[in-house]
Amino acid sequence: MKTWQRFIDSYFLYSFKRDPVAVTSFSIFVFLVVISFMAPVIAPYSPYDTSTIDIMDSEIPPQWMEEGDERFFLGTDNMGRDLFSTLLYGLRTSVVIGIGAVLFQALLGIMVGLTAGYLGGRIDAFLMRIADIQFSIPYLMVAIITSAVFQIAFGVGRFEELALPLLVIIIGISEWPKYARTVRASVLGEKNKEYVEAARVIGLNRRLIVYRHILPNTLTPVLVISTIQVAQAVMSEAALSFLGLGMPITKPSLGSLINAGFEYVFSGSWWITLFPGSLLVTFTLVIILFGDWLRDVLNPKLYKG
Amino acid sequence: MGHLLEVKDLEVTFALRFGDLTAIDGISFTLDKKEKLGLVGESGAGKSVTGFSIINLISKPGYISGGSVMLDGVKLNDLADDEMRKIRGDKISMIFQDPMMTLNPVLTICTQMTETVHAHRNVTKSEAIDIALDKLKKVYIPSPEKRLFQYPHECSGGMRQRIVVAIALLTNPALIIADEPTTALDVTIQAGITDLLSELCETEDMGLILITHDLAVISQVTEKIAVMYAGKIIETGRTEDIIKNPRHPYTKGLIGSLPGGQQMGKRLTQIKGMMPTLTDIPEGCAFHPRCDIGEQICRETTPLLKSVDGEKRLVACHMAGV
Amino acid sequence: MFAFIIRRIIQAIIVMLVIGFIGFSIQHNIGDPVRDMVGERVSEAERDALRDKLGLNDPFLTQYFRFVKNACHGDLGISYFHNKPTMEVILRKAPATLELVFVTSIIILLITFPVGIYSALYPTSWFSRFTMGASTIGVAVPVFLTAIVLIYIFGVELQWLPAFGRGDTVNVWGWETGLLTWDGLIHLILPSFSLASIMLPLYIRLIRSEMMEVLETEYIKFAWAKGLNRYRVWLLHAFKNTLLPVVTVFGVEIGILFAFTLLTETVFQWQGMGFMFLEAVERADTPLIVAYLVIMIVAYLVIIGVMFVVINTIVDVIYGFVNPMVRIAGTK
Numbered sequence: 031m032k033t034w035q036r037f038i039d040s041y042f043l044y045s046f047k048r049d050p051v052a053v054t055s056f057s058i059f060v061f062l063v064v065i066s067f068m069a070p071v072i073a074p075y076s077p078y079d080t081s082t083i084d085i086m087d088s089e090i091p092p093q094w095m096e097e098g099d100e101r102f103f104l105g106t107d108n109m110g111r112d113l114f115s116t117l118l119y120g121l122r123t124s125v126v127i128g129i130g131a132v133l134f135q136a137l138l139g140i141m142v143g144l145t146a147g148y149l150g151g152r153i154d155a156f157l158m159r160i161a162d163i164q165f166s167i168p169y170l171m172v173a174i175i176t177s178a179v180f181q182i183a184f185g186v187g188r189f190e191e192l193a194l195p196l197l198v199i200i201i202g203i204s205e206w207p208k209y210a211r212t213v214r215a216s217v218l219g220e221k222n223k224e225y226v227e228a229a230r231v232i233g234l235n236r237r238l239i240v241y242r243h244i245l246p247n248t249l250t251p252v253l254v255i256s257t258i259q260v261a262q263a264v265m266s267e268a269a270l271s272f273l274g275l276g277m278p279i280t281k282p283s284l285g286s287l288i289n290a291g292f293e294y295v296f297s298g299s300w301w302i303t304l305f306p307g308s309l310l311v312t313f314t315l316v317i318i319l320f321g322d323w324l325r326d327v328l329n330p331k332l333y334k335g
Numbered sequence: 336m337g338h339l340l341e342v343k344d345l346e347v348t349f350a351l352r353f354g355d356l357t358a359i360d361g362i363s364f365t366l367d368k369k370e371k372l373g374l375v376g377e378s379g380a381g382k383s384v385t386g387f388s389i390i391n392l393i394s395k396p397g398y399i400s401g402g403s404v405m406l407d408g409v410k411l412n413d414l415a416d417d418e419m420r421k422i423r424g425d426k427i428s429m430i431f432q433d434p435m436m437t438l439n440p441v442l443t444i445c446t447q448m449t450e451t452v453h454a455h456r457n458v459t460k461s462e463a464i465d466i467a468l469d470k471l472k473k474v475y476i477p478s479p480e481k482r483l484f485q486y487p488h489e490c491s492g493g494m495r496q497r498i499v500v501a502i503a504l505l506t507n508p509a510l511i512i513a514d515e516p517t518t519a520l521d522v523t524i525q526a527g528i529t530d531l532l533s534e535l536c537e538t539e540d541m542g543l544i545l546i547t548h549d550l551a552v553i554s555q556v557t558e559k560i561a562v563m564y565a566g567k568i569i570e571t572g573r574t575e576d577i578i579k580n581p582r583h584p585y586t587k588g589l590i591g592s593l594p595g596g597q598q599m600g601k602r603l604t605q606i607k608g609m610m611p612t613l614t615d616i617p618e619g620c621a622f623h624p625r626c627d628i629g630e631q632i633c634r635e636t637t638p639l640l641k642s643v644d645g646e647k648r649l650v651a652c653h654m655a656g657v
Numbered sequence: 658m659f660a661f662i663i664r665r666i667i668q669a670i671i672v673m674l675v676i677g678f679i680g681f682s683i684q685h686n687i688g689d690p691v692r693d694m695v696g697e698r699v700s701e702a703e704r705d706a707l708r709d710k711l712g713l714n715d716p717f718l719t720q721y722f723r724f725v726k727n728a729c730h731g732d733l734g735i736s737y738f739h740n741k742p743t744m745e746v747i748l749r750k751a752p753a754t755l756e757l758v759f760v761t762s763i764i765i766l767l768i769t770f771p772v773g774i775y776s777a778l779y780p781t782s783w784f785s786r787f788t789m790g791a792s793t794i795g796v797a798v799p800v801f802l803t804a805i806v807l808i809y810i811f812g813v814e815l816q817w818l819p820a821f822g823r824g825d826t827v828n829v830w831g832w833e834t835g836l837l838t839w840d841g842l843i844h845l846i847l848p849s850f851s852l853a854s855i856m857l858p859l860y861i862r863l864i865r866s867e868m869m870e871v872l873e874t875e876y877i878k879f880a881w882a883k884g885l886n887r888y889r890v891w892l893l894h895a896f897k898n899t900l901l902p903v904v905t906v907f908g909v910e911i912g913i914l915f916a917f918t919l920l921t922e923t924v925f926q927w928q929g930m931g932f933m934f935l936e937a938v939e940r941a942d943t944p945l946i947v948a949y950l951v952i953m954i955v956a957y958l959v960i961i962g963v964m965f966v967v968i969n970t971i972v973d974v975i976y977g978f979v980n981p982m983v984r985i986a987g988t989k
Contacts, residue, residue: 168915273919274935288805307805311797311798423883424883438879
């Protein structure tokens with residue numbers, strides 16, 4: 031309770047409430063996440079339930095347009111699925127993969143960063159060499175390559191079955207070096223501070239020192255980069271799904287919807303691309319805006335006060 | 336008799352988000368050819384802003400909100416930007432504090448000198464270079480031909496400031512404004528620069544406004560002083576008079592705090608408290624909270640500059656002349 | 658500098674071996690090249706004999722070393738689909754990608770500098786506010802979406818620009834270029850603008866913030882005090898100081914640009930290396946995939962390494978021009 035009270039009184043919350051961009055973007059973000067998870071409840075149809083999908087229903091425009099159908103609020107996609115429902119489920123996929131992948135990256139990266147930073151020496155050199163090599167390849171390439179390798183190794187069918195967790199791993203693998211580097215830099219900075227020395231003098235074992243003492247102090251930069259990383263993970267998943275290396279068409283994702291819609295742009299069914307596209311951009315945008323605000327508020331002031 | 340520079344009731348305001356702030360609240364002074372005026376005061380008193388306002392180069396959101404600045408009878412603050420540009424660097428030159436920051440690190444000294452000449456005179460490239468070399472010699476830079484084609488970081492601090500002075504001389508200005516020209520330099524170099532400025536005023540027929548918080552420098556170079564406090568001039572007069580016999584309590588405190596005047600072993604005197612920030616200027620006399628001899632009237636009414644001891648000596652204090 | 662090059666080369670070799678190993682293992686375990694080479698009607702016994710002859714029944718490591726040996730000679734296998742050596746396929750597609758990246762870079766340079774500088778000089782103008790707002794949103798828009806939207810507007814609705822392929826190309830000493838024909842050039846427009854759209858927001862903001870920082874410096878104030886012409890102060894005194902950080906970032910970001918070409922090529926059916934790779938994945942053309950990966954990564958590391966060295970040298974030279982402290986420090 032004390033922590034909660036401290037939070038309520040904090041400068042953090044104060045400055046949040048005063049910044050309209052932060053409040054708006056965060057609210058929209060929360061709203062989108064909530065409705066996406068409530069998809070099974072809100073969505074009129076489930077895109078996973080093949081019995082409700084009729085290919086004859088495909089490419090119906092949104093409700094308010096001429097050939098629209100009141101059954102399908104935003105129209106249907108090329109497979110006959112209700113676009114509105116599919117969007118909600120697709121958004122949910124994006125949220126899950128976005129946050130999941132970042133958790134993965136963060137965990138892996140923090141582990142490596144802490145180990146490399148604290149232990150130093152050969153282990154540090156080795157781990158950082160790996161990180162550097164991976165770092166020199168753009169993250170999207172890593173994700174694409176990993177996905178291609180998985181697809182070939184597992185075979186397309188199996189890959190599609192396990193798509194969700196595999197994508198979490200794929201995107202997680204593509205970006206862990208960023209966390210590793212950030213944490214390692216922090217650890218190197220903290221390592222020489224007096225409280226670490228004091229802890230060592232008391233005789234605390236290494237693990238305790240690292241986790242209990244050093245880790246909390248490295249978390250601020252981690253938090254700062256995490257929001258941008260979530261946005262990037264969401265965009266990576268969309269890109270992979272667009273390329274056919276991500277979620278299969280049967281499991282809706284905003285990226286694969288855009289891909290499907292792409293072919294139909296020429297026949298005039300613009301809604302199949304526009305709605306998922308707008309939703310994706312909005313979602314990513316609010317995360318980025320919130321992340322920007324978070325970065326501004328966490329940086330100099332927290333260190334000063 | 337016309338003065339070279341006449342500043343009358345100058346007011347400068349900063350239009351900030353939470354309201355307008357008066358940085359300079361009606362100051363007046365004059366300067367004649369070959370005269371050297373010192374503008375003294377602590378940081379934040381408004382000295383630099385005064386300097387900038389003469390050439391109308393105050394950083395936004397500041398602007399001249401009242402009064403006038405006249406150069407040879409021409410009202411400067413009314414001039415259009417193009418016209419003012421012709422005066423800046425030509426009739427009036429300005430020198431800043433840190434020569435390393437003043438000179439553009441990516442351009443040669445030659446470029447930075449000749450461009451000033453080209454901006455104000457119609458000369459050929461080689462003529463401009465000749466002028467530049469001539470001025471470099473005037474500031475006693477050894478082997479000026481070599482220096483000309485170097486970059487600022489290749490010169491020492493003192494030399495850089497001399498170069499800046501040389502740049503100020505390029506157009507044979509009528510007035511030089513020097514904003515803390517020695518503050519960023521070593522004490523040993525400082526004397527060189529101050530002597531140089533004095534000498535040049537003589538030989539080049541220029542007026543000088545020396546803006547600084549360093550009383551020692553002021554006493555060596557200038558003939559007149561204007562002491563500023565919280566955006567106002569509170570005392571003016573001849574340098575020797577003020578140094579020997581300050582009338583305003585603030586000035587007294589300033590002079591008294593100079594090391595050298597006290598006996599050995601005794602504490603240096605300070606003026607207690609701090610100069611108020613522009614947002615917190617007290618009612619009445621701005622100095623009264625820190626003043627030892629303040630009375631009721633000082634808390635209520637702002638003192639105006641009155642002459643004491645003859646015409647040229649002005650003090651803004653209710654207690655002066657008492 | 659020398660140590661750096663050596664380090665990069667070692668890195669490249671290690672990565673090549675690792676990727677090669679992974680790729681080879683996959684290739685080894687999946688698919689049966691013999692089956693793809695000969696038809697269904699060939700008997701099992703004959704196929705086995707063929708396998709033997711091709712050395713496919715040898716132990717794993719032997720095959721691996723053979724693979725590595727071949728690779729060193731530039732032979733990375735034969736593409737299942739194209740029935741040609743993978744190297745040849747890749748090299749043939751390379752010009753398309755390279756030209757795309759080249760044109761995109763030019764677009765980026767030509768747009769970001771003027772816009773960035775202008776919005777630094779006049780930050781409150783509606784144009785500046787608009788570009789800043791657009792840049793913020795632009796970061797959230799994926800490149801393929803921009804591409805599709807552009808295709809829809811310019812290709813479908815207005816029908817001004819083509820949305821597929823490279824158009825007519827001219828073969829110059831083996832390099833298929835689209836730059837020398839009008840048709841090739843207009844085919845380059847939509848793809849390169851789409852690709853540029855990811856980088857524009859970043860650079861515009863960078864240039865603007867650098868410029869704004871420079872404009873606050875003492876030496877700029879001094880330039881004003883000297884009564885210099887406005888444009889001289891802005892474009893010479895101020896701008897020159899923004900070049901260095903911008904060029905440095907550009908060198909780093911060019912790698913990301915290459916990665917995004919993959920996405921762009923897909924949308925525009927641009928016959929470049931990226932598109933080829935995705936087709937290969939679709940067709941399970943394992944040798945081509947493996948070859949592409951090895952080549953790309955090795956080439957990438959080597960090229961980026963080389964470019965890094967080259968760009969750093971150019972940057973040093975420019976920096977020497979621009980900020981003479983470096984030049985002097987070098988000669989002292």
